[in-house]
Amino acid sequence: MEEKQQKDITEELSYYRKLIDSTENQIKSLETLSAEVNTTISILSDPEIFKSNDQKMSIGSGIFIPVRIEEPERIIVPIGSDVFVEEDVEKARKHVEESLEQITSTIKNLYARRKELVNRYEALLMFLQRAATAEGKGKDA
Numbered sequence: 001m002e003e004k005q006q007k008d009i010t011e012e013l014s015y016y017r018k019l020i021d022s023t024e025n026q027i028k029s030l031e032t033l034s035a036e037v038n039t040t041i042s043i044l045s046d047p048e049i050f051k052s053n054d055q056k057m058s059i060g061s062g063i064f065i066p067v068r069i070e071e072p073e074r075i076i077v078p079i080g081s082d083v084f085v086e087e088d089v090e091k092a093r094k095h096v097e098e099s100l101e102q103i104t105s106t107i108k109n110l111y112a113r114r115k116e117l118v119n120r121y122e123a124l125l126m127f128l129q130r131a132a133t134a135e136g137k138g139k140d141a
Contacts (some may be wrong), residue, residue: 009128016121023114030107037100044093047071 043049050071056064076084077092087095 006128006131009124013121013124013128016117016124020114020117020121023110023117027107027110027114030103030110034100034103034107037096037103040096041093041100044089044096 050069053068055067055069057067058064072089074086074088075092077087077095078084079095
């Protein structure tokens with residue numbers, strides 16, 4: 001194989017590796033966000049949580065203080081671009097569930113994209129390895 005072609009393939013492999021790593025980082029971030037959103041949905045869906053007297057709130061540095069959380073009639077919900085609206089709890093829960101659906105869809109798409117990138121990466125790697133093997137056999141002859 002030509003040295004220039006081998007260099008081009010090596011650069012393409014590096015490019016795909018970076019895309020794969022970036023995609024994996026996006027997936028990891030979105031999965032963390034998904035877990036957080038699921039927790040939010042669980043809390044908004046469980047009215048018993050507001051009846052518990054054993055509530056703690058983190059004030060930082062691993063320190064918690066006892067608090068009493070009353071069931072709210074309305075809560076503040078972010079709608080994007082640092083804009084917030086006040087909504088009733090049920091509407092807020094539905095809003096968060098819709099966000100979770102979008103996050104889940106994006107994660108699914110990223111997994112599909114990652115699979116395509118990995119397949120392309122592995123195909124290029126195999127091509128490069130075969131070319132190197134063929135080149136090595138040619139030198140022995």
